[in-house]
Amino acid sequence: MNTKGLSLNTIPPILIPLRFFLTAPIFGLLAASFILFYGSELWGSRWLPGTLALTHLLTLGFMLMVMIGALYQFIPVMIGQFIPGNKAYIFTIHLGLTLGTLFLATGFVTYLDVFYWLALAFLSLSVSLFALSIISLVITKFEGQLIIFMIRILSFVLIVTIFLGLMMLLAYAYPESGIIYRQYTDIHALWGLIGWVVLLIIAVSSQVIPMFFVTPEFSVRSLKTLSVFILFTLIVISLTSIYSIGFANWIKELIYLALSFELVFFAVYILRLVHLRKRKIPDTTINFFRLSLFSMLFVILTWWVFHLWPNTETLHYKTQFDFVWGVFLIYGLAVSAIIGMLQKIVPFLIYLNLQNLSFKHPESMSYEPKLVFNMKQIISMKQSQIQFKLHTSSLLLLVFSIFWSQLVVLAGFFMLLNYVWLTFVLYKSFYLFKKNKKAILQFPEMKMDFGL
Amino acid sequence: MPKELLIDVSEYEAPQPFEEVIQLLSQMKAGEYIRMLHRKKPLPLLQFLNENGYDYKAGTVQNKIDISEESSIDSVSWEIMIWSKKDSSVNEYCLNAFK
Numbered sequence: 001m002n003t004k005g006l007s008l009n010t011i012p013p014i015l016i017p018l019r020f021f022l023t024a025p026i027f028g029l030l031a032a033s034f035i036l037f038y039g040s041e042l043w044g045s046r047w048l049p050g051t052l053a054l055t056h057l058l059t060l061g062f063m064l065m066v067m068i069g070a071l072y073q074f075i076p077v078m079i080g081q082f083i084p085g086n087k088a089y090i091f092t093i094h095l096g097l098t099l100g101t102l103f104l105a106t107g108f109v110t111y112l113d114v115f116y117w118l119a120l121a122f123l124s125l126s127v128s129l130f131a132l133s134i135i136s137l138v139i140t141k142f143e144g145q146l147i148i149f150m151i152r153i154l155s156f157v158l159i160v161t162i163f164l165g166l167m168m169l170l171a172y173a174y175p176e177s178g179i180i181y182r183q184y185t186d187i188h189a190l191w192g193l194i195g196w197v198v199l200l201i202i203a204v205s206s207q208v209i210p211m212f213f214v215t216p217e218f219s220v221r222s223l224k225t226l227s228v229f230i231l232f233t234l235i236v237i238s239l240t241s242i243y244s245i246g247f248a249n250w251i252k253e254l255i256y257l258a259l260s261f262e263l264v265f266f267a268v269y270i271l272r273l274v275h276l277r278k279r280k281i282p283d284t285t286i287n288f289f290r291l292s293l294f295s296m297l298f299v300i301l302t303w304w305v306f307h308l309w310p311n312t313e314t315l316h317y318k319t320q321f322d323f324v325w326g327v328f329l330i331y332g333l334a335v336s337a338i339i340g341m342l343q344k345i346v347p348f349l350i351y352l353n354l355q356n357l358s359f360k361h362p363e364s365m366s367y368e369p370k371l372v373f374n375m376k377q378i379i380s381m382k383q384s385q386i387q388f389k390l391h392t393s394s395l396l397l398l399v400f401s402i403f404w405s406q407l408v409v410l411a412g413f414f415m416l417l418n419y420v421w422l423t424f425v426l427y428k429s430f431y432l433f434k435k436n437k438k439a440i441l442q443f444p445e446m447k448m449d450f451g452l
Numbered sequence: 453m454p455k456e457l458l459i460d461v462s463e464y465e466a467p468q469p470f471e472e473v474i475q476l477l478s479q480m481k482a483g484e485y486i487r488m489l490h491r492k493k494p495l496p497l498l499q500f501l502n503e504n505g506y507d508y509k510a511g512t513v514q515n516k517i518d519i520s521e522e523s524s525i526d527s528v529s530w531e532i533m534i535w536s537k538k539d540s541s542v543n544e545y546c547l548n549a550f551k
Contacts, residue, residue, distance in 0.1 A: 008499035080495045211466045211492065217528070278463060351467055352496060355474075359504065365478075375467065 008080040012072055014353045014433065019094050020069025021346060022426055027061025027101065028335075028419035035398075035412030040405030043323050053105040058330055059192060060123070061101040066338050067200055068093065068130055071151070073349055075137070078147045078207060085133045096126025107172065116173035120166060127162045131155055146220045150203035153227050157195040157234075164188040187238045195234050197334045198263065198296075199227055204341060205270055205289065212344045213286060215277040222269070226262060233259045256307070260300050267293040284384040288340020291392060295332025299325045323402045331395055331415075339391055339422060343384045346426060347375035350433045354440065361443040371436045378429050387425065390418040454535075454542045460489040462529055470497050477506075477534070485535035485542050489513075493530050501534060507543065509533045509550040 031054055035042060038050040045051065072090070076082050085093075100122030107115030138151050164184050171179035206218040236255050271293055274286055306314055306321060354372045358364045364371050397411035459476055461469035469490055476486060493510055501508050510532045535546045 008495055008502060010496040010499045077496060080499070214463055214465050214491075217491065281465075348467060355467075355470070356500075359500065374471075 009082045010076050010080055011352045011356050012076050012082055014349060016090055017069040017073035017349060018346075018430060019090075020065050020072070021342065022430060023094065023098055024062045024065040024069070025419050025423040025426060027057050027065065029416065029423065030061065030105075031057040032412055032416035032419055035415060036409060039412075040401065040408040043320070043402050043405070043408075045319075046322060046326070049108040049111070053108040055326070055330065056101060056104050056108070058335065060097065060104070063197070063330075063334050063338060065097060065101075066342065068097070070204065070341065070345060071134065073345060074204065074207060075134075075147070075151070079145065081137070083133050083137055085129075089129065089133070093126050093130045096122045096129070100126055104169070113173055116169055120169050120173055123162070123169075124166055127158070131159055131162075146206055146218070146223060147203060149224055150199065150206070150227060153231055154196065154199050154203060157191060157199055157231065161188060161191040161196050164191065183242065187241060190237065191234060193329045193334070194259070194263070195230070197329070198266065199230060201292070201333075201337050202227060202266060205337070208341060208344060209270065209273065209289070212348075213274060213277050213283065214279060215273040218269075218273065226266060229258070230262050233262065260304065263296060263300055267297050284381060284388050285340045285343045287388050288336050288343070288391070291388075291395070292333050292336035292340065295328040295336065295395075299328045299333075320402050324399055327395070327398050327402070331398060336391060336395070339387060342422070342426070343379055343387070344375075346429050347373075347378035350378050350429055351375055354433065354436055357437060357440050360445050361440050362446060364440040364443040367439075367443075371440050373432065373436065378432060379425055383421075383425050387418070387421055390414060390421055394418045454545050455484045457484055457486045458489075459486060462489050462491045469494060473497060473534070474500075480536070482539050483542060485533060485546055488532040488534060490530045490532060494532070497532075505537050506534055507537050507546070508535075509546070 034050060034054045034057065038054075042048065042051045042054060072083055100119050103115045103122060104119035106112075107119055134151060135155050138148050138155070165188055167179060168181040168184060168188065171177060171181040202223060206223055209215055210217050233255060237259070240252060240255070270289065274289065302321060303325065306318060351373060358372050394411060394414035394417070397407055397414050401408040401411040457476060457480065459473060461472050464472065469488075473486065473488055480486065498508060498510065510530055512528045513531050514528060533546060533550045535542050537543050
């Protein structure tokens with residue numbers, strides 16, 4: 001890409017991504033409160049209202065919320081252009097996702113149609129606006145850039161996931177429509193958790209990991225091929241299950257095997273790159289990525305155990321393992337990677353914004369103590385370590401609580417602590433930013449001149 | 453002939469490369485330019501240079517990275533020449549030499 005002569009826009013106004021980052025942990029707090037309120041009842045069936053509400057508080061309220069914010073931050077740094085959309089446009093996306101998720105959870109819990117309709121309206125508005133702006137950016141330009149290629153695939157995957165979700169929501173809101181939705185639930189979950197989450201982790205980690213951990217660069221060709229394979233496999237699995245196309249069983253097995261290989265390749269590939277970094281400086285955020293990938297590997301391994309040996313003894317635990325897989329994919333794979341990513345990208349965003357501001361007020365640069373924080377002053381190693389311990393303990397406790405229901409309150413409590421800590425760390429970062437921004441603005445504004 | 457200041461930030465984690473080169477720019481005297489080696493094309497830095505009276509030329513360099521005693525992988529790194537547009541003799545030299 002030739003950026004010469006173009007005006008670059010690499011640093012988004014801080015409130016755009018931060019608005020999403022600061023809202024997301026509140027949904028985590030709500031989700032943890034749900035666990036404390038409902039207890040082990042939640043692990044009774046995946047169709048229970050509380051369980052559905054919990055799942056969507058995490059997947060939409062926490063995961064999608066952070067991911068949208070991260071894309072608003074990352075795309076400009078990578079390609080030098082903002083995602084199109086003015087303040088009101090982005091505000092509508094944020095508000096729509098926030099209210100839509102709250103209405104959806106309320107709908108699941110109260111069974112009142114009006115909340116399903118409200119959720120349908122707000123979520124479809126929010127996701128359509130986001131998809132439109134991102135598609136308009138990546139549809140024609142920036143050939144060859146991995147991040148753009150990945151975002152094209154991701155846009156498609158997000159649209160499929162949300163479309164299936166909205167269709168099921170319509171069936172809830174308007175039962176007379178006769179939409180048979182249950183057969184789409186697994187496909188919706190597959191596109192959301194394997195498609196959107198895994199592909200987004202590939203896209204984000206291919207940028208974040210070499211940048212913050214100084215590993216060798218990801219191979220663009222390998223990642224492009226892998227992403228296309230994953231997408232293709234998801235399409236084939238969906239079509240065979242929707243239309244019950246009469247494929248021989250061995251072909252279906254082959255497709256599941258292909259998906260497993262693709263996911264294992266992706267996990268091993270990232271773990272190897274992290275291992276190959278030259279300066280092995282201890283960094284807790286790497287542990288979040290490791291936890292995320294090991295969670296996925298555990299799911300693949302145990303899924304095959306159940307799949308290959310469906311005897312009475314294993315089937316006895318099948319319902320519990322459905323939940324174990326759900327917990328590991330949502331809270332293990334996705335939430336771990338997201339919390340790990342936040343430990344880096346929030347300080348980076350604050351650093352870039354303060355640095356940029358201090359260039360415009362150059363006298364502030366000689367002020368002591370420095371007004372532009374380094375990243376570790378914004379979220380310290382110690383704070384990340386506490387976060388990692390809380391997250392890992394809550395993940396394990398959640399999994400154990402599926403088998404030993406008396407642990408569920410403890411699991412909910414640790415999950416609450418995990419999100420309380422995340423909320424504290426993120427809001428404190430924002431407070432530090434605001435404090436030092438105010439201090440920098442006290443100095444006169446002028447054009448930078450290094451004395452030449 | 454202008455004096456070259458070499459800075460290799462290719463093994464630094466973000467945002468240290470940015471910090472290091474800004475530090476060096478603040479010390480750069482008349483008659484000097486910077487050759488920066490980096491593993492990425494640093495767009496936020498290029499934006500800063502555009503907006504603050506500097507010019508640059510960014511290009512890629514192919515090289516091999518040793519990952520163990522036996523093997524290495526091909527890698528692309530970036531070489532970015534940075535100079536002040538206000539330093540007329542350096543500006544003229546760099547425009548001829550690098551563009």
